[in-house]
Amino acid sequence: MNKLINHPDDMVKEMLEGYLSIYPNQFERVPNTIGLMKKNKSEQVSIVVGGGAGNEPWIMGYVGEGLATGAALGNVYTAPPSRAILNVTHAVTNSKGVLYICTNHMGDVLNFELVRELAELDGIESRCVFVTDDISTASLEQKAERRGVAGIALVVKVAGAACDFGLSLEEVVRIANKAKENTNTFSVTTSAGYMPGSGRAMFEMPEGEIEYGMGFNGEPGILHTKLGSADEIAETLMKYLLNDMKLTKTDEIAVMINGFGFTSLLELCIIGRKVKQIINTNKIQTHDIFIDQLFCPQGTGGLSITIMKLDSELKKYYDAPAYSPFFNKIAIGE
Amino acid sequence: MNKLINHPDDMVKEMLEGYLSIYPNQFERVPNTIGLMKKNKSEQVSIVVGGGAGNEPWIMGYVGEGLATGAALGNVYTAPPSRAILNVTHAVTNSKGVLYICTNHMGDVLNFELVRELAELDGIESRCVFVTDDISTASLEQKAERRGVAGIALVVKVAGAACDFGLSLEEVVRIANKAKENTNTFSVTTSAGYMPGSGRAMFEMPEGEIEYGMGFNGEPGILHTKLGSADEIAETLMKYLLNDMKLTKTDEIAVMINGFGFTSLLELCIIGRKVKQIINTNKIQTHDIFIDQLFCPQGTGGLSITIMKLDSELKKYYDAPAYSPFFNKIAIGE
Amino acid sequence: MKNSMNAEQLKNMFLSVAQKIVDSEDFLTEIDIKIGDGDHGIGMSVGFRNVLKELPKCQFTGAEDVFKMVGTILLDTMGGASGVLFGTMFISGIIKRPVSEEMKLSDFAEVFRKSLNALQQRGKAHIGDKTMIDAFEPAVIGLEESVCNGLSLVDGLNVAAIKAKEGMEYTKQVVAKFGRAKSYGEKAIGLQDAGATSVWIIFQEIADWSTGNLS
Amino acid sequence: MKNSMNAEQLKNMFLSVAQKIVDSEDFLTEIDIKIGDGDHGIGMSVGFRNVLKELPKCQFTGAEDVFKMVGTILLDTMGGASGVLFGTMFISGIIKRPVSEEMKLSDFAEVFRKSLNALQQRGKAHIGDKTMIDAFEPAVIGLEESVCNGLSLVDGLNVAAIKAKEGMEYTKQVVAKFGRAKSYGEKAIGLQDAGATSVWIIFQEIADWSTGNLS
Numbered sequence A, B: 001m002n003k004l005i006n007h008p009d010d011m012v013k014e015m016l017e018g019y020l021s022i023y024p025n026q027f028e029r030v031p032n033t034i035g036l037m038k039k040n041k042s043e044q045v046s047i048v049v050g051g052g053a054g055n056e057p058w059i060m061g062y063v064g065e066g067l068a069t070g071a072a073l074g075n076v077y078t079a080p081p082s083r084a085i086l087n088v089t090h091a092v093t094n095s096k097g098v099l100y101i102c103t104n105h106m107g108d109v110l111n112f113e114l115v116r117e118l119a120e121l122d123g124i125e126s127r128c129v130f131v132t133d134d135i136s137t138a139s140l141e142q143k144a145e146r147r148g149v150a151g152i153a154l155v156v157k158v159a160g161a162a163c164d165f166g167l168s169l170e171e172v173v174r175i176a177n178k179a180k181e182n183t184n185t186f187s188v189t190t191s192a193g194y195m196p197g198s199g200r201a202m203f204e205m206p207e208g209e210i211e212y213g214m215g216f217n218g219e220p221g222i223l224h225t226k227l228g229s230a231d232e233i234a235e236t237l238m239k240y241l242l243n244d245m246k247l248t249k250t251d252e253i254a255v256m257i258n259g260f261g262f263t264s265l266l267e268l269c270i271i272g273r274k275v276k277q278i279i280n281t282n283k284i285q286t287h288d289i290f291i292d293q294l295f296c297p298q299g300t301g302g303l304s305i306t307i308m309k310l311d312s313e314l315k316k317y318y319d320a321p322a323y324s325p326f327f328n329k330i331a332i333g334e
Numbered sequence C, D: 001m002k003n004s005m006n007a008e009q010l011k012n013m014f015l016s017v018a019q020k021i022v023d024s025e026d027f028l029t030e031i032d033i034k035i036g037d038g039d040h041g042i043g044m045s046v047g048f049r050n051v052l053k054e055l056p057k058c059q060f061t062g063a064e065d066v067f068k069m070v071g072t073i074l075l076d077t078m079g080g081a082s083g084v085l086f087g088t089m090f091i092s093g094i095i096k097r098p099v100s101e102e103m104k105l106s107d108f109a110e111v112f113r114k115s116l117n118a119l120q121q122r123g124k125a126h127i128g129d130k131t132m133i134d135a136f137e138p139a140v141i142g143l144e145e146s147v148c149n150g151l152s153l154v155d156g157l158n159v160a161a162i163k164a165k166e167g168m169e170y171t172k173q174v175v176a177k178f179g180r181a182k183s184y185g186e187k188a189i190g191l192q193d194a195g196a197t198s199v200w201i202i203f204q205e206i207a208d209w210s211t212g213n214l215s
């Protein structure tokens, strides 16, 4: 498929340059690094995120008010080098400590763990939270082994608010971990995405078939079916999620319906209609539900549903407004 | 391509139902109509928009704070029946008059003109503004003949703010018309979109080729080329726009880079980088520039660039924040 | 052989027309796909499916009421350009007419002439612009000439159908001045207009029904 | 025949290794596409292209500094899992070692054993998990056994290359426990691991360079 880039080697750098040139008052470049940070600095715990580009707005668009303080971008689907993350760490306010949040992929984990050691050597207190929301990648007992996907949007949002409230690093980490433990995602892929560098499909997906729990690079999922109706798809997604989370009537949740890029808002709203019906039927309390495209693997067909179980503490931080040019969450609640 | 719907006959209705069930505090259904309106009512001029679904968020997502008051949705790519528009007109506050804004397509124009007559018969004062921003569809001398595309986002935003400022219908119409006259769009299509009802491609587009000024349903454009680099594409788009608008150093503009759905934020930022460079080279003053997906023909590849020339009056209304779940424009200016 | 139609006959005739349009959905879609957006078939069939559903429930006192009901159903349910245009085709001709029990050929000619005028005021299209006008205007002229020539109702309606068909064929020779087809320029030559095709189907079925039920 | 390497020779050897990896980009990409995300070839080639660019500019006093520089370049420029892993492979083994002018076979064995340990601490992978460890650990054992057996530097390095290759072949027989390959389960059988392939290329070129330049 036709992709609009100049040269594969430059695309992440140029994406960042474009973003910064369009929003120069809000963000600045981290020197010598494919990374950015908020211009508006304040004396509080900073959140640094990072990962491979290619799922925009994730990473670059997650730096903002009530969100992350800075970010390091790797090449498409490749974790950023530790050096880049360390440079961001040094560039942001770090006197109150730094919380690293990334998805639980080997490359990210290895780099962030290494950076944490290096930051400590440089006298910067830091912690890592690896988001593990994808229920299809390991059993509930092995939640720590699950990979991280769109749920990181909600974890960063909650943790970002906790930083803004002036909490200590330990407290922010505790809340981020609580958010992470309560966040689960399940997805369906309906057509392949395309590598921006080559325009090549990332995997093969026969027309009329779909796969649940598939990875963005075509890693096999856990259920392959014929394309069903939107209602059937919503039912399958919710069945797995409700099963995994064992939600009851006393539970209060936030729900994010996240489109993968190719799938349109028209389709996402039709899915959302059924999701809301299922939640109502199960009499689970919906604190908030919304539709957005916050974790989009390059023109892929499909969507994910993320559910975060809330307690009063998480709700407090969840409710704080978040804002970046590509991550807008101002109004909360039904 | 796999599309997530239940039945083609129900898809627009179910999209609306889903949207309303997810955002029940902000919007309500117009009785007996595929249409919605803001719950929050106030004594001011109302804006009613309408058109065929299929370019979401356009139409449904344009009802919101600082935007339209209500909307009637037609089937995919089909103007809504006059009856539906009339029902919305009766449901919103109409004592101060109603401004209809739609794109300049025959079906929309015919229905809105008819509704205007019918509304007058019912004692409701109303006016129509047909947006004509697509520079590729008629010569500058025949601007009134041009079709309307993504530029309607900015016209609705400016007019919505004018309503909120408490202006009279005549004043709102004057400002909406000024906004419309100053708004121009040029687009490039890089891959076909897909009809949500059938999953069929809306047109054929050979791999490695792109077309400038093409219609969303495959209507021929004005320039067909091989796929070039992102920079070349940005240059071509801007060349035509600057030529048509004849902008000079004293002009101040707002720029919207609008993705069509399939094209990713990564690509849009790379395009945005070059667009900003070209504006800077031409020493035109950028009051605001932003990247979003506000007019998306169902998974189509490509983008449009819209430029609105601003004077101090337009700037005042342009700068007012606008908000709906799918149309967020809070921060203005570089 | 009857030389006029009452409300009941008009109702049956329009039900027959409606069925014909519904049966032609795919045919109209194919035509509109080539130089439009492909929704004309769906739009017409939605409108006339509603006619099939609602019309049988109605009781009519005058012939004009049947026209008005058909037009209103189309206007309220179709959407698109054609919702207004085909609504106008049936509604605008009977506005301000006194209610009549029977409609003669001259009444058909008058009613459709009035709606043709209204249609042109709305749509601003003329012969040669590759729209439904290219079929509708000749059909109206055919009715008027048949009145002058003293033809029977059935014969006059058959003349109208023949003229509509010629008009529809003529749309293949011209480029479009309106709507999505406009951007096709010279590429539209050889392709017929969807709206004109619908107009022909309507007049053809009016003629066929009359031939079958009035002769 | 020289039985040790000085800094200058190590530098030349690593330049040769770097060139080999850069030349293998497409080969590594193809392997990683089948059960990974296809970026291993690009990542390795980016890292070692930087080695090719930066290493010639450096002046080294001790042998360890060459290892450290290669590892740092990889760590700072590659990203991905392999940036850390291959960075560790060259850096961690020389940490806290006194600077030496010449490296003997026993030094190679010591340095790579230490980095293997560090790598396992970071990545938590063991033999049979279908990772680069499957090639690296046998290579290190090969070096250690060669020391015990009193082999020459060149012969010992050749033993390491053979063992690395066997390990790489072995990855075809097992399912993955880490990374994207994990989700392929039994489908990964028959496919070799990309990281293990890179380890083999590195040890093979170390052996080949030594054979060509020290024998």
Ligand SMILES: Nc1ncnc2c1ncn2[C@@H]1O[C@H](COP(=O)(O)OP(=O)(O)O)[C@@H](O)[C@H]1O
Residues within 6 Å of the ligand: B077, B078, B079, B106, B107, B108, C032, C036, C037, C038, C039, C040, C041, C043, C044, C080, C081, C082, C083, C085, C122, C123, C124, C125, C130, C131, C132, C133, C178, C179, C180, C193, C194, C195, C196
């Ligand atoms: N201005 C006009 N005047 C008369 N008929 C028109 C005009 N514009 C369009 N039409 C008719 O409408 C038809 C298209 O109808 P349809 O496809 O249902 O609507 P849309 O153009 O909104 O998709 C055309 O084939 C043409 O005959």
Ligand SMILES: Nc1ncnc2c1ncn2[C@@H]1O[C@H](COP(=O)(O)OP(=O)(O)O)[C@@H](O)[C@H]1O
Residues within 6 Å of the ligand: A077, A078, A079, A106, A107, A108, D032, D036, D037, D038, D039, D040, D041, D043, D044, D080, D081, D082, D083, D085, D122, D123, D124, D125, D130, D131, D132, D133, D178, D179, D180, D193, D194, D195, D196
């Ligand atoms: N935990 C681990 N321990 C050792 N090696 C690993 C581990 N995880 C991955 N690897 C190695 O890294 C290779 C993948 O590298 P690469 O494709 O560059 O990174 P990524 O997995 O981030 O795309 C695998 O082939 C494997 O040999």
Ligand SMILES: [Mg+2]
Residues within 6 Å of the ligand: A052, A077, A078, A079, A107, D037, D039, D080, D081
């Ligand atoms: Mg990778």
Ligand SMILES: [Mg+2]
Residues within 6 Å of the ligand: B052, B077, B078, B079, B107, C037, C039, C080, C081
């Ligand atoms: Mg249409």
Ligand SMILES: [Mg+2]
Residues within 6 Å of the ligand: C032, C036, C037, C038, C039, C040
């Ligand atoms: Mg049409």
Ligand SMILES: [Mg+2]
Residues within 6 Å of the ligand: D032, D036, D037, D038, D039, D040
């Ligand atoms: Mg890889």
